Amino acid sequence: MIPIEKQVWFVHPGYEPPLPVKIEILPNHAARVTGGKSGSHMTGHRESYWDKIGEIIRLGFVPSEVAKDLGFLNPDWTPPDERQLDNEIKRGAYLLKR
Numbered sequence: 040m041i042p043i044e045k046q047v048w049f050v051h052p053g054y055e056p057p058l059p060v061k062i063e064i065l066p067n068h069a070a071r072v073t074g075g076k077s078g079s080h081m082t083g084h085r086e087s088y089w090d091k092i093g094e095i096i097r098l099g100f101v102p103s104e105v106a107k108d109l110g111f112l113n114p115d116w117t118p119p120d121e122r123q124l125d126n127e128i129k130r131g132a133y134l135l136k137r
Contacts, residue, residue, distance in 0.1 A: 047092070048118050049100035051075075052111035058133040059103070059119060060095055064088040074124045075100070 045064050050057040060075030070088035073079045075095065082091050106112040119127075127133065 048103040049075075049095055050103050050106045050112060051098070051100045052106060052109075053099055053136050054133045055136055056133065057106065057111055058100075058128075059124060060100055061118065061121070062088060062092055062095070073121045074119075074128060076128075078125050078128050079121070 044066070047062045048059060050059050058075065061073040063071040065071060068087045069082045070091045071081055072091060082088065103112060103116065107114050107116060
């Protein structure tokens with residue numbers, strides 16, 4: 040089990056640059072999502088953090104540490120500023136590779 044209030048970053052290597060998303064596990068076992076394809080939001084409709092993690096993995100996201108190990112991310116990569124990330128997503132800064 041992942042500890043409550045743990046933050047886990049994932050990236051989607053199919054985007055240029057790789058599209059980040061953060062899952063923050065809340066005390067009620069829901070999740071706060073930052074970034075990703077749909078931008079920041081909270082889980083809802085009885086969706087747990089585990090449901091959300093499964094969903095983003097099915098969408099092709101990988102944990103950032105794994106992405107570093109596989110060479111999808113620079114080993115020095117650090118998570119972006121969350122407000123800046125949402126703004127970049129809205130303006131289309133992350134492009135799907137063809």
